[in-house]
Amino acid sequence: MQRQDFRCFHRLRVRWAEVDIQKIVFNAHYLTYADCAMTEYWRALALPYEASMHALGGEIYLKKASVEYHASARLDDLLDIGMRCARVGTTSLLFECGVFAGDRLLVSVELVYVFADPATQTKRAVPPQLRAVIEHYEAGGEVVELRVGDWTTLGRDAARLRTAVFVQEQGIAPELELDALDATAVHAVAYNRLGLPVSTGRLLQPAPGEGRIGRMAVDRVVRGQRWGRMVLDALVQAARARGDALVTLHAQSSAEGFYRRAGFETEGAPYEEAGIAHVTMRKALP
Template sequence: MKRQDFRSVHRLRVRWAEVDIQKIVFNAHYLTYADIGMSEYWRALAMPYEATMQALGGDIYLKKASVEYHASARMDDVLDIGMRCTRVGNSSLSFECGIFAGDRLLVTVELIYVFADPVTQTSRPVPQLLRDTILQFEGGADMVTLKVGDWATLGEAASAVRKAVFIEEQGISPDIELDALDSTAVHAVAFNRLGMPVATGRLLQDAPGEARIGRMAVARVLRGQRWGRAILDALVDASRERGDDKVILHAQCSAEGFYRRAAFEVVGAPYEEAGIAHITMQLALAK
């Protein structure tokens, strides 16, 4: 087993509370690491667990867990937790977890889950959509579909993500978040395999040759999978295709690094907008 065998890999650092009297990670914590890896697997599928199970009409219960120890982890070690599905049966799902320090395999964990009725906890067949999604993910397929269009086409989906992020999570007033500019903007929305919108953004044109990207939002439980970057890239491409010279955006200061990695540069000093610290950034578009 190698780290490269896993498409879903999550990195964490061993904490002091996880080390025992032998100064190595207490054995039971490796099951916690595997559980973290399982949570990250659902994130990689673009499937928020609770909403997904509600949509599928069931839930997944752990039936069996087995752990094999090869070497020990110590405090402050950086570990990579790899998770992959090895088999989808009629009602069961088998997963394999590899816990690595660099390229060194420390622990392997085998997990068997059963898809079941959440009330009676009696097994049910794994839904075909879930079966297909897992198999396609393990085969390297993209987990989201990106759509670019107008407000009439994508407004309902974009609104769902923006309401959850800006209004419910960040406490921004609906009077500020929703405005008349939506009807004139180009919108991008990423959908998961269940058709749920998971990320969005919009593109405006403030002046000839000058575009503005805004309302960038990714569902809270699905962040860190580059779907925000996919939305950003799609909007930049749309701006370039219509002949704009540059793209500006009002970034929340907490997201400045995200936009810097996409080649945006800071313009001016930070300021407050909707009660949140912002910074203006811009990207010159090559012709």
């Protein structure tokens, strides 16, 4: 087992509570590390676990866990936990996990899951959609599809995701979140391979030659996987394609760094909008 065998990694630092009297990581914690990496694996597949399993009509249950120890991790070590699906069987899935300190393999873990009916916990065949997503990902494929269009085409899915993020998660009033401008905006929605929306945003044109991006939302469970950046880049490209020379946006202050990394610059002082701190940002389009 080598580091390059894995596409999905979860990084963590060993905490004081995880070491034993020998001042090394207590052996049972490696299964917790593997479980954390398993969560990251679903995120890398753009599959919010609960919603995805509901769509697939089942759940996966751990059948067997095997751990082999090669070397010890110690307090404050930075570990990279690799996770991959080695095989999809008729009703089972075999996952392999490697715990690495740099390129050095410390622990290897094998996990066997069974796909089953959540009510009876009886085995079911692994759904073809899940098999396809995993095999596509492990082969290096892209796991989301980006669509750009109008409100009539994408509005239902965009509204569903925006409601979950802005109304339910952030507490913004529904009448402030959905407005008449949606009907004239360009919308972008990224879908996972089960057809569920995972990120969205919209592009307005408040003045000739100026685009304004807003309503950027990413499903909470799959954040940090570049699905938001994919939507942002698509909206910037849509503004450029129609001849806009400038794109502006009102960024929540907590997301300022995200937009800076995409080439936006802050303009003016912070202010409050819908009860949340915002900053205005802009990007010139060559």
